[in-house]
Amino acid sequence: MASFHLSNTSVQFGQFHALKSLHIDIQPAERLALIGTSGSGKTTLLKLLNAQITASQGEVQILGEKVDTLSPKRLRQLRSHIAFIPQHLGLISNLRVFQNIMLGRVGKRSTLGTLRDLAMPADEEMQKIFDILNSLGIAEKLYQRTSSLSGGQQQRVALARALYQNPEVLLADEPVSAVDPARARSMVQLLNKIASENKLTLIMSIHNIELAQEFFPRVIGLRGGEISYDGTNSQLDPAALERIYKLNTDELSQ
Numbered sequence: 001m002a003s004f005h006l007s008n009t010s011v012q013f014g015q016f017h018a019l020k021s022l023h024i025d026i027q028p029a030e031r032l033a034l035i036g037t038s039g040s041g042k043t044t045l046l047k048l049l050n051a052q053i054t055a056s057q058g059e060v061q062i063l064g065e066k067v068d069t070l071s072p073k074r075l076r077q078l079r080s081h082i083a084f085i086p087q088h089l090g091l092i093s094n095l096r097v098f099q100n101i102m103l104g105r106v107g108k109r110s111t112l113g114t115l116r117d118l119a120m121p122a123d124e125e126m127q128k129i130f131d132i133l134n135s136l137g138i139a140e141k142l143y144q145r146t147s148s149l150s151g152g153q154q155q156r157v158a159l160a161r162a163l164y165q166n167p168e169v170l171l172a173d174e175p176v177s178a179v180d181p182a183r184a185r186s187m188v189q190l191l192n193k194i195a196s197e198n199k200l201t202l203i204m205s206i207h208n209i210e211l212a213q214e215f216f217p218r219v220i221g222l223r224g225g226e227i228s229y230d231g232t233n234s235q236l237d238p239a240a241l242e243r244i245y246k247l248n249t250d251e252l253s254q
């Protein structure tokens with residue numbers, strides 16, 4: 001069963017076509033980088049794969065299920081298998097680290113249950129969170145206020161929150177844009193290591209082409225909402241990159 005199957009899938013916002021007739025199959029445990037200029041549709045595609053937005057045309061299958069036929073309850077269950085790390089991480093800065101991580105399970109539990117966990121976490125859950133933070137090298141931050149952590153540490157908290165969900169799929173929307181190049185590289189490396197070890201499907205949008213080429217076996221290049229490249233990292237040559245990134249003459253004259 002594929003992790004994702006898109007067939008002739010389009011997304012429209014009003015009159016604007018953000019994604020145009022995409023055909024994409026993504027298999028379990030694939031690691032894929034999404035590249036493309038600003039506005040090419042990377043975030044829109046990730047939101048579609050996270051069932052946060054719906055297609056205006058064509059088919060979307062997530063983990064073998066056609067999303068447009070699902071009840072809200074089934075859709076919530078399906079989404080609990082997918083963890084999403086948004087570009088700005090989506091952490092609540094005045095909560096403690098463990099509380100932000102617990103919020104990763106919202107949707108799997110009742111709101112009341114989650115609130116109770118946040119106030120009085122069970123020992124067993126704290127141990128799980130500790131173990132995840134330990135594997136990411138920031139176990140000592142468990143009880144700290146999230147706002148007191150550095151940017152790189154906050155990235156790890158966002159990753160810990162995603163892993164606490166125990167997902168099959170990890171979607172990450174450029175989670176490395178706000179840190180220095182060394183930290184960006186180590187985050188991409190860590191995400192890939194965790195995805196490989198746990199056989200997770202990893203799909204990450206990224207502006208840094210070198211990192212995309214170094215770590216992701218498959219790369220999809222979007223351009224104006226269309227697929228301009230879909231292939232291996234090794235075949236992503238300068239000609240392919242030019243097709244993905246070249247400026248149109250009207251863009252040059254702006």
Ligand SMILES: Nc1ncnc2c1ncn2[C@@H]1O[C@H](COP(=O)(O)OP(=O)(O)OP(=O)(O)O)[C@@H](O)[C@H]1O
Nearest residue numbers: 013014016018036037038039040041042043044045
């Ligand atoms: N909710 C929306 N309503 C209208 N237009 C939208 C909406 N969301 C996205 N768009 C448009 O769709 C296009 C693709 O946006 P998207 O955010 O997917 O680009 P991106 O590739 O993620 O860009 P970036 O690299 O800057 O993050 C853009 O032109 C954007 O303005």
Ligand SMILES: [Mg+2]
Nearest residue numbers: 042043044173
């Ligand atoms: Mg984006």
